[in-house]
Structures are given as structure tokens and as C-alpha cells.
Amino acid sequence: MATTFDTRPLTRPVTKAETSEFRRAMLRSGEAGWRPNTAGAVAVVALFAVVLPTVITANVAFRAGWSLRTSLLLWAALSVGVVVVAVLRRGRGGNHWVRLLRAWEFARANGMRFSPQSADPPYQGAIFGLGRDRRVLEHVWSTDGPVADCGRYRYTTGSGKESKVHQWQFAAIRLEGPLPHMLLDARANNTFMGSNLPTSFDRDQRISLGGEFDRHFDLYAPDQYGHDAFYVFTPDLMAHLIDETHAFDVEFVDDWMFLYTRYDLSVAEPATWERLARISDTVTARMRDRSRTYRDLRVADQAQAPLPPGMVAHAPVHAPHAIAPQGRRLRRKRYWLPTALIVGGWFAFQALRSWLDR
Structure with a gap:
């Protein structure tokens, strides 16, 4: 049966009255994801209500030669104006709340849930667990079905002037068993x-599957798992990966499959769910089958499990699912050369300074 999502809620006309009522209901719900960032909003408004009127007043008063009293009156009027505009704009909600309403109705129509923001997800993929202030924005998820999670993932690195916000769009797809x-x-x-991913892996873990596939993807697998990769990525699966996911980074961790992109998985766009439906019927269907039948023969109880008559040792069989420790995580890249150059440069500098001080 083909996967379908009802995307009509994402495009239906929404009235201002509906938007206002939805906003009031969500803010009254008490759910963590719908709580407004009142402190942050007050701080921003207060900043603009002080800085902007001060700059304008100082410029006008200096040019016109106004008295202190007249200048203060202008400053007060501008400050009140900034606050009033901010309150009215926030009260109307605008396109932001229309977008949230449509996404919420879409999730409900498809047996899923929606939150404008959720806490740091517990996933182990390449984009997760980095930086600080990690959260998922415009988050759609479900406890049923293969497409379990989709949203915009955000985290912050650095501090002060070096602070930078990173954003990714992702989909998490549940498999039927763990894979390397x-x-x-x-x-x-x-x-x-090179790679746009925030995490790098040792290039000696790269595996070539040959032909057209290598022109679209760089495949990384743990050491000595090359034959396992050939079992998982059958020719028909590789063809579907090229057709449907060539613009995504795809990662398999434990019993999850992740799709990563910067721009192409917005939960408020019907095209996102149409694309995920096609991926579910092609790539996901085959990956779920692979994950259900795969077993890692490096795990003792699986290697010793009796095989059906006529089945060779490397053929997939139903057996207790487990992955050997060496296959559970790729080896991350270590930047030895830059570190060595920095340390060597520091010692060279100290030696030169000591020689010059003689």
C-alpha cells in the first residue's frame, strides 16, 4: 500500500479569526513548546525602545537646537510608539501563526503531533549532540509509522562575537532492526x-560501490564492514537512493535512518511530505527489509546461531539483532596535523624568544 499524507491543511485558506483563536488556545494550553519567550521579547522591545528613540532624538535635537525638555518629550513619544507597534504586531500573530496553525492541523490530520519547538532530541547522528541550546523547531513527530520525526534542528557554537547558530532540516525514519x-x-x-556535514569521519572508512552511485555519494562504513555494506546496498536500493535522496546526506545509526539537508524538508510545505512519501515507498521499504534480515556475524550469539539448510554463513537470517562494538560507530576524523603545527609553532616561538633574550 502506497504511503500518503493528507497535505490539504497546509494549503487551505486561514482567516484572521481562526488564527487569533488558535493562538489563544495554544498559549492557554500550558504545553512547554507553546510557551512564549516573554523574557526574550521584553528584552528586545526594551532595547529598541531605548536605543532607537535615543539615536533619533539625539540627531534631531542636535540639528534643531532643541531644549532638553523638548528632546525628552520626543524621546518618550518615540519609545511609546515602539512598544505599541511591537505589542500590536505580536497580538496579530501574522504569517507565523498561520504557518503554525496549518502545520498543527496537518499533524492532527495524519495521526502525528506538532510543536513549534521541542527539547534536544536524543539521536546519535552526525548533526546531533553538538554545541549548546539544541532544539527542534516546527517539530512534527509520531510514535507510529516509519517517518517518525521531522523538523528544523538548531544549535549554537562559540561565544560572544564568535557565536554562530547552525540550522539543519532532518527526517528520522525508524527501521525494524539495527544496522552498522x-x-x-x-x-x-x-x-x-568538501562535506557540508558538521562532523567528519576518517576517509580510510570510505567504501566504493562503483558506477553511478559513487558519483552521487561518498559511502562510509566501519572497518571490515565492506561486505556488510554490499549486502545492505543492493542495486535496486542504490538506484532509488540516487533518484530520491541524491540531495540529502543519509545516515544509518542503530535502528534509525536520518535524512539531512539545509533547505528541502520544511514541515509546512506539501512538497516535503510528497517527497517523504516517495522515499518511504522506495528507499525506506527496502531499508526496513534490510534491517529486519541483517545480522552481524561478529556478535558471538548470532555467529553461532544455527543456519537453515543450504544457507551460507554470510547470508541474512532472522536472528537476535545486535551490532558488534566496532560496527556501532564510525571513527571520527582526528586533526593531528593542525594540532602538531600549533604545538610545534608554540615551542619554536618560545625557543626563539629565549634565544633573543640572551
């Missing part, structure tokens, strides 16, 4: 510096 940690790094979204 494998990554398909899409070449279509790479930069001139």
Missing part, C-alpha cells in the same frame, strides 16, 4: 571545502 553505522555523504550539497 553507515553514512552516505551526498556530493550534491558539498562545498569547495
